[in-house]
Structures are given as C-alpha cells and as structure tokens.
Amino acid sequence: MPKGFVTITAERCKGCGFCVEFCPTHVxxxxxAFNFKGYHPPYVHDAEKCSGCDLCGMYCPDFAIYGTRITAAQKKGANHAG
Amino acid sequence: MSDNLMLENAALQVEEALPESMNPVEPFLRSERIPHIWCPGCGIGTTVNCFARAVMDSKLDPNKIAVVSGIGCSGRVAGYVNLDSFHTTHGRAIPFATGLKLANPELTVVVYSGDGDLASIGGNHLIHAARRNLDIKVICVNNLIYAMTGGQSAATTPESCTTATSPYGTFEPTLNLPHLLEAAGATFIARWTTYHVMQLAKTMKEALLHKGFSFIEIISPCPTLFQRRNQMGDGLETMKFYKEHGKTKHGADTASLDMTKSGDIIIGKFVEKKDRPEYIDHMREYYTQKLGRPFEYQVKTC
Incomplete structure (x- = not known):
C-alpha cells in the first residue's frame, strides 16, 4: 500500500520534466500522449512507491501536480472497504 | 494507437478523475488566469509555489499581505496570486510598496519582481529602501537577463555570456546584489536557486516574519533567452546545473558572491541582523522625542 498519491492536472502541464527528474522515489x-496544448504531461509510472511528500508540487512551475499523504485513518478505511 | 499509449492515456484520465482534494496552493492563485504566460522550464512558477507555502506556514492572515510587482516576467506574479496585489510601473515597485507600508503599517508588504526591474531600472529605490530598513520583503527572481524584452544583457549578466545585445559576450562587471544591499543596510539577505525549493520556502517564511528590510535573491533559469543563447540546455538541464553547482554557505561573506557563467553559485542565508531599528519604529521614536508627545499615525481604514 503506497503512503501517498499524486494528482495531475494534465491540461496545465507544459512538460518541463522537473517533477519526473526530481521525484525522490521515481514515481x-x-x-x-499529448495534452490540449501539445505538451507531454507526466503520468504515474510506479504508484506503489509514492510517499506523498509533495516535492513534485513544490517544483511544478505550472501548479499542475501535487502529492497527498494517505493518513493512517484513510488506510484503515481502505482496508475495511477492501 | 499503441497499447502503451492507451495505457498512459488511461492513467492520465484516472488521475484526473481522482481528486477529491485540491492543490494546496490553489487558494493562493487566481485560477481563472492559469495557465500562466511563463515558458516551459521557467523557474518563476516554482518560486510562486514556494511563496504560497511560506505564506501558509507563516500563519499570517492572507488579507493582511499585499504583493507589489514591477514590470517583467516576474512582475506577472501580482496578477496570478489571489492576495491584494499591485502591478506597478517599471522599476517603481519599491516606491509603491513604501507608500503602501507607510499608509497602512499593519500590512505585510512583499515586493515580487525581477532583477532587471529591481536592480537595474529600480536600483536606486532598492538601495534607499535598504538604507531606511523599511519593513518590506523583496523577492528578486534573478534570471540574469532582461527576459521579457527579448534577452538583452542586464546588470546581473555574468561575464562572457551571449545575449541579444552582446553577440560576442558581455564584458561589463556584474552587480553583486547581496553585497550591495548589505552595504546599504539590509537586515535580512539570502540567496537560493529554484532547485532548492524546501530551503527557499523556509527562508521566505523567515523573511515574512522578519522585521526590517528583507531581500531574497532567487537564481532562476530563463531557458528561452539565456540558456538557449549560451548553449546551456533547457530548464531541466539548468536545474541539474544548480543542483551540482549550488554550494550552501550560510553567513558567507557577501563580497564573495559574484556569479560566473558556469562556476559555483554560493547560496544560503548570509545576513540576519536585529540591531538596526526598523524605519517606522525609528520614525515614531524620533518624533516622540522631538515633539514631546507620542507620535501617532492617522490611519484611515476603508
């Protein structure tokens, strides 16, 4: 179970690659694929590794990505549901 | 469409469908104006991200923060942040901010602009605001060039860099902003690059809470006009360059901070003084002494 997840707003992305390069766990x-403006947005390649540190969100110059930590309560809820 | 492409497209759609939460910086942005005009690989958006997080961490009331910008790429910040903001004439961001702070001392006034606007055209104002130790926070996004006007060489361009106005390279000596401002009397001086986001957000928070003239220089890539003309790669290459060549030296002698084209960039927090009186406090104290009664502002709130 990953510790966090990233959310990408692909239409805002300009494909600079900062998030891909500097993600500490290479998620x-x-x-x-292209977005509407013709840039290549990132996609989640390895979701299991995400720690939800939000460093991608700090680097993104276009406010197009952010990471969220999954709290213990949410994890528990997910386990119950599963 | 190949399977791989379909998989990626599906991943994109899933990620877009997922959010129940919101980007933490979204409340600080005028979302209707995003996407912004900055080029792919430009570092100004990254600094805005750090600024939004610094405002959140500082626990200041966003209604009491005003952002003043001059002209230039970095000057666009005033239009994108969802705070009280003011987009002023070229080089005159600090005079506007001075008036704003004196008229309403409760405000935290942040001047967010570029090196061309603050150091070249408004250089005089920068020096005098530092001399007065007025409580404004100056964030200078230094991309080493006049970017919006087409990449002319600026006062901050390092030696032997090719620009639109120096096809054989610049030969003029470079302006060392932290050294200049320390001499002028600024009480908080730091420099980071856009690669050092965590440190930058922390320093911005400290500057927001510091009383007195605060100056943060942020070295930022300009892939379209500076790095391209100097064969230094794109924005990502420049960020890797900052990672490799950024040397943290807190409290370093500001005279040693000259920038070169491909040498190390000394970064860190260089000056934090509490011994100089802040301008408004000093003025009140002086007039109370001269007039023999407490000097009070006539603040008109509307």
Whole structure:
C-alpha cells in the first residue's frame, strides 16, 4: 500500500520534466500522449512507491501536480472497504 | 494507437478523475488566469509555489499581505496570486510598496519582481529602501537577463555570456546584489536557486516574519533567452546545473558572491541582523522625542 498519491492536472502541464527528474522515489514518467496544448504531461509510472511528500508540487512551475499523504485513518478505511 | 499509449492515456484520465482534494496552493492563485504566460522550464512558477507555502506556514492572515510587482516576467506574479496585489510601473515597485507600508503599517508588504526591474531600472529605490530598513520583503527572481524584452544583457549578466545585445559576450562587471544591499543596510539577505525549493520556502517564511528590510535573491533559469543563447540546455538541464553547482554557505561573506557563467553559485542565508531599528519604529521614536508627545499615525481604514 503506497503512503501517498499524486494528482495531475494534465491540461496545465507544459512538460518541463522537473517533477519526473526530481521525484525522490521515481514515481513519475513523461507520457508519450499529448495534452490540449501539445505538451507531454507526466503520468504515474510506479504508484506503489509514492510517499506523498509533495516535492513534485513544490517544483511544478505550472501548479499542475501535487502529492497527498494517505493518513493512517484513510488506510484503515481502505482496508475495511477492501 | 499503441497499447502503451492507451495505457498512459488511461492513467492520465484516472488521475484526473481522482481528486477529491485540491492543490494546496490553489487558494493562493487566481485560477481563472492559469495557465500562466511563463515558458516551459521557467523557474518563476516554482518560486510562486514556494511563496504560497511560506505564506501558509507563516500563519499570517492572507488579507493582511499585499504583493507589489514591477514590470517583467516576474512582475506577472501580482496578477496570478489571489492576495491584494499591485502591478506597478517599471522599476517603481519599491516606491509603491513604501507608500503602501507607510499608509497602512499593519500590512505585510512583499515586493515580487525581477532583477532587471529591481536592480537595474529600480536600483536606486532598492538601495534607499535598504538604507531606511523599511519593513518590506523583496523577492528578486534573478534570471540574469532582461527576459521579457527579448534577452538583452542586464546588470546581473555574468561575464562572457551571449545575449541579444552582446553577440560576442558581455564584458561589463556584474552587480553583486547581496553585497550591495548589505552595504546599504539590509537586515535580512539570502540567496537560493529554484532547485532548492524546501530551503527557499523556509527562508521566505523567515523573511515574512522578519522585521526590517528583507531581500531574497532567487537564481532562476530563463531557458528561452539565456540558456538557449549560451548553449546551456533547457530548464531541466539548468536545474541539474544548480543542483551540482549550488554550494550552501550560510553567513558567507557577501563580497564573495559574484556569479560566473558556469562556476559555483554560493547560496544560503548570509545576513540576519536585529540591531538596526526598523524605519517606522525609528520614525515614531524620533518624533516622540522631538515633539514631546507620542507620535501617532492617522490611519484611515476603508
């Protein structure tokens, strides 16, 4: 179970690659698909590794990505549901 | 469409469908104006991210923060942040901020602008605000060039860099902003690059809570006009360069902070003094002494 997840607003992305390069656990990769503006947004390549540290959110110059930590309560809830 | 592409597209759609939460910086942005005009790989958006987080961490009331910007790429920040903001004439962000602070001393006034605006065209105002130790926070996004006007060489351009106005390289000596401002009397001086986001957000928070003239220089890539002309790669390459060449030296002698084209960039918090009186406090104290009665502002709230 990952410790966090990232949320990507692909339409805001300009494909600079900061998040992909500087993610400490290498969760992201640049997609070969295009967004409306013709840039390649990142996609979640390895969701299990995400720690939800939000460093991608700090780096993103376009406010297009952010990380969220999964709290213990949410984890418990997910286990119950599963 | 290949399977791989379909998988990625599906991943994109799932990620877009997921959010129940919101980007933590979203309340600080005028979302209707995003996407912004900054180029892919430009570092100004990253500094805005750090600023939004610093405001959140400082626990200041956002209604009591005003952002003043001059002209230039970094000057656009005033239009994108959802705080009281003021987009002023070229180089005159600090005079506007001075008036704002004196008229309403309760405000935390942040001047957010670029090196061309603050150090070249408004250089005089920068020096005098530091001399007075007025309680404003100056965030200078230094991309080493006049970016919005087409990449002319600026006072901060390092030696032998190719720019639009120096096809054989610049030969003029470079302005060392932290050294200049320390001499002028600023009481909080720091420099970071856009790679050092955590440190930058922390220093911005400290500057917001510091009483007196605070100056933060942020070295930022300009991939379109500076790095491209100097064959230094794109924004990502520059960030890797900052990672490799950024040397943290807190309290370093500001005279040693000159920038070179491909040498190390000394970063850190260089000056934090509490011994100089802040301008408004000093003025009140002086007039109370001269007039023989407490000097009070006539603050008109509307």
């Amino acid at each position: 992201l990769a640049l997609s070969s």
